[in-house]
Amino acid sequence: MTAPRLRATGRKVRVLFSMQFALMAEYRAEVVIWMLSGTLSLVMMLVWMAQAAAAPGGMVRGYTPADFATYFLSTWLVSQLLVVWVSHELDYEIRQGVLSPKLLRPLDPFWQHLLGHVSERFIRIVPMLALLGVFTWLSGARYTTHWWAYPAALGLVVLGFSARFLWEYTIGLLSFWTDSSSSFQEIVWLVYAALGGMFAPLAFYPDWVQRIAVWTPFPYMLGLPSQLLAGKATLAQAGQGALILTGWLAVFWVVRVTVWRAGLRKYGAVGA
Template sequence: MASFWRKARVLWAVSLASTLEYRAETLIWMLSGTLNLVMMLVWMTQAQGAPGGQIGGYTPQAFAGYFLSTWLVSQLLVVWVGWELDYKIRQGTLSPELLRPLDPLWRDFAAHLTDKAFRLPIMLVLLLVFAALTGAHFTERLWAYPAVLTLALLGLCVRFLWEYTLGLLAFWTESSSSFSEVMWLFYAAFGGMFAPLSFYPQAVQDVARWTPFPYMLGLPAALLAGKASAAEALHGAGVLLGWLAALWLLRRWVWARGLAKYGAVGA
C-alpha cells in the first residue's frame, strides 16, 4: 500500500504540473463547450412562449438549471485519451511507455483527474454567474451535491474506460478516433445534452436506460435541477458501477491482444 500511495502522489504531482503548464489551453477547451448553453437558450425561449410558461413541467428557470447542470457535469466528463492512444499507437510513441513499471493507463487517468481538479473551481464560478443571469433554479437538498460529484466521478471513470478501449482499436485500424466521434453522438443524445430524457419517445427512453449515458450526465444534472430523487441516484450509481466493471474487463482483454499484435510488428 505504501508503494501504491507513493506512486499515486508522484503521478498526481507530475500530472498537476502538466495541467498548470497548459492552463490557457484548458480554459479555451472549457469555453468551447457551449452546446449545452445553446440548447438552454432554445428551450428557455420555447417555454416562455408555451401555454402556462412551461414545457413538460420545466419553466424557463428550470430549463436554465438543468442545462447549466449538464454543462457543468459534461465539463467534468471531458476525456481525450482515445485520441492520444490513436496517435501513440500509429506513431510508435507508445513503446517507451511500455518500458515503465506501471500500466500507461494510470498515467493517463491521473492527467484526467488533475484536469478536473483544475476545471471545477472555475466552472463553479461561471455556473454562479450564468445562474444569476438566467435565474436558474437549483435544488435545495444538500445531499444532492455530493451525490452529483459521486455520479460525475463514476461517469468519468466509465467514459475514460470506453474511450481508452476505443483508442486501442488503433492496433487494428488506421484511425480509431472516428469510433469515439460516433460514441459521442450517443453519449450526447442519450445523456440528455439536447433535452431531458423524459422528453424523448418512450421507446428511446427504454433503449437509453440500457446504456450508461443517462446516469453519467442526465441524472446528475437532474439532481442539481431538483428533478431526480435519492432512489434514482442510488440506482444510477449501481448501474455505473456495473458498467465500470464490464468496461474494465473489456479494456484488459483488448489491451492484451493489442499488445501482442503491436509487438509482433517490431514496435
C-alpha cells in the first residue's frame, strides 16, 4: 500500500472511530447496566468460594476461596472485554432492509461494526475497572505479581475478541437465509461459556471434555487469560494459546467472507 493511500485509510479509520465513539458515549449509562447484567461469573465465584470454604483443608483441587475469587473475577473482566452484539445488529439490518444503504458506501459495513465495538471498550473501561476494584476488595482476590502475565493476557483478549467478533458476525449473516439468527447465537454462547471456563476452571471438567476443548478457541480466549491473571498459567501456555487463536482467526475470516458474499447474492436476488 502506497503512503498516500495509507494516510487516506488512516483518516477514514479515525473519522469512523470518532463517529462510533460519539454514538457509544450517548449510551454510557446503558453500558454500565450491561456490565452489571453479566453476573454469571460472579454467581459462580460465590458458589465455588462456598464449596472451598466448606471442604476439608479449605480448598478444592488446590483452589482456596481467594483463588476462586481471583479466577472468577478475572473471568468476569475478560468476558466484559469480549462482549459482542453484532449478530443482533445484523439480524435487524438484514431483515428490515437497513443494510441496503450501507452497501452503497465505499466501505464494507464490517468495519463500521468492528470500530463500534472497539470504541465501546473505551467507554466501558473506567466503570469496569472501578467495579473490579470493589469486587476485589469485597472478595479478597489476589492477582499474580508476574508482570508478564498482564500483557500476555491482554494479547489473548485482543485475539479472543477478534475471533468472537468474526464468528458472531458470521452468525448474524445467517439472517440472509433465516427469519432470525438469535437461536444460533445462543447455542454458540453456551458452548463458549462452558468450554471457556465461565462455570468452572477447565481442569475441573471430565477428561473427555478437556480433550475436546483444547481443539476449540474457547479455553484460550476466556479461561487462559483468567488463569494468567490468577497466576495459574505460564508464559509458554499463553504463547501456545495465541498460536491456536491465530489459526482460528484465519478460519473465521475465510468463513465470514464466504458467507458474506453468498448472502449478498441472495439479498440482491429479492430486490433489496
